[in-house]
Amino acid sequence: EAQVTQNPRYLITVTGKKLTVTCSQNMNHEYMSWYRQDPGLGLRQIYYSMNVEVTDKGDVPEGYKVSRKEKRNFPLILESPSPNQTSLYFCASGAGRASTFGPGTRLTVT
């Protein structure tokens, strides 16, 4: 089954404790991206990657890092999480002109 998987699905952490949210797709897509979704603000793009070793900033990249060492994986790294990064995060993978989204990761930073 074609899909995008994210782990963990839920995470509660404390300020400053580094964390990684993994994203994996099995569709051989070149394009992958990360979004965060907040009430009243909608979906905002954090980072995207057009292919292995090619990444670029989206609308709200501050406080986040990404890497793309393999085509299928696109982890999102929060080196020093802060409470304003509490949000619902989605990874997406695209081919042609349609994006397939993962199930989401709900992150709470206290």
Next chain:
Amino acid sequence: SQKIEQNSEALNIQEGKTATLTCNYTNYSPAYLQWYRQDPGRGPVFLLLIRENEKEKRKERLKVTFDTTLKQSLFHITASQPADSATYLCALPYYGGSQGNLIFGKGTKLSVKP
């Protein structure tokens, strides 16, 4: 900068009626526009894409129009059902962006009452 607006935060309609959702954009001319459906706590699901040279596109009970003069897309669900209740998002590619690099509207929450 590019701006995308979905006029209504919420839309309530009766089962069997046609739901019409609006997406307006400013400051550029996208090559295409997409519509997604999102259920609470879940990722958006792609529904339809319409290109700038297409006036209308249909898929089962869904119809999308794209008016590049008005800079507007309309999304219609005919014979609506309670199962159609969800938030619907429109999305456009960033100006000059690569494929899949999208900017999303904030969505319209549709509620279909039996």
